[in-house]
Amino acid sequence: MAERLRDEIRARIVETTFHPGDLLIEKALADTYSVSKTPVREALQMLAVEGWVTVIPRRGYTVSSMGFHDIREVMELRRAVEPTVAAAAAAGVTTALVTELEELLDQQVAATDHAAAVQAASLFHRRIAAAARNRRAEATLAHLYDETTRAHALLPPLATYIAADSEHAAHRDILDGIRAADPATTERLMREHLTEAESAMIAAFYR
Structure with missing residues (x-):
């Protein structure tokens, strides 16, 4: 209970x-x-x-509040864990994983409101984390994804970022790296994506 x-x-x-x-x-x-x-x-x-x-x-x-330093901590932790997790997902890629990620990316692109786009983007990352088959990493990232979702709800300017072509392209590139079973490229792309996401979140915080 x-x-x-x-x-x-x-x-x-x-x-x-x-x-x-x-x-x-x-x-x-x-x-x-x-x-x-x-x-x-x-x-x-x-x-x-x-x-x-x-x-x-x-x-x-x-x-609890969520301020600038909280956002920095969340994204620093994601950068420390998630690229390696994405590489593991690419190393063990399956047709089912690629299909699911394609569907989630399509949902994000087609989303007509901020909450729906954030949900699809979060599920995209969560599915990659699950594919790595590292329960501890997945549990750690689940908390960080919730924190990221909360930041989006608290920072309306992020609606522009989550719906931007550049955000969709970053997810598409990560998907292509996984599809190609290329761990090194996928790891690099995920790290670059998270760095860009952090910059967008910090910029939104000060608007």
Whole structure:
């Protein structure tokens, strides 16, 4: 029960239904989800460990903020892990993987709103991470992808970036590297893509 509540509350933080600084009250959440306060408290404690909420003594929990340094940390970690993961996906490429990535890229290009484009782009990266068959790397990246999705929700100027031809081209190039079973090229392309994404996120933060 607590794990399910944690996932549901986290999802609302990621999509910014719960905004940075919002106070999360155990009783209110218990009423919302029709449960006792105990699993809510356990869920909030787990979210505090994960960094999604901050403990406020004698008050409860607030949704953690997301600032410039948070974005830098997220993207630095992604650059440290994701290129190697993408290379592993290319080394073990399958027809099914290529087909799925093509479909997700098509969804991103066809998306008519920011949220849909971000979801398709996130799934594109998540599918590559899963294909590497490294559970620890995949779990680490899952958290970072959620952080990235939240940044997009908090920074409306990123709608221009996620819908840009250059973003689509970067994903297409990565897909081509995977399709060609070329780990070295795929690793380089993913690193370049993440560097460009970080620049776009930082620029959006200051608009």
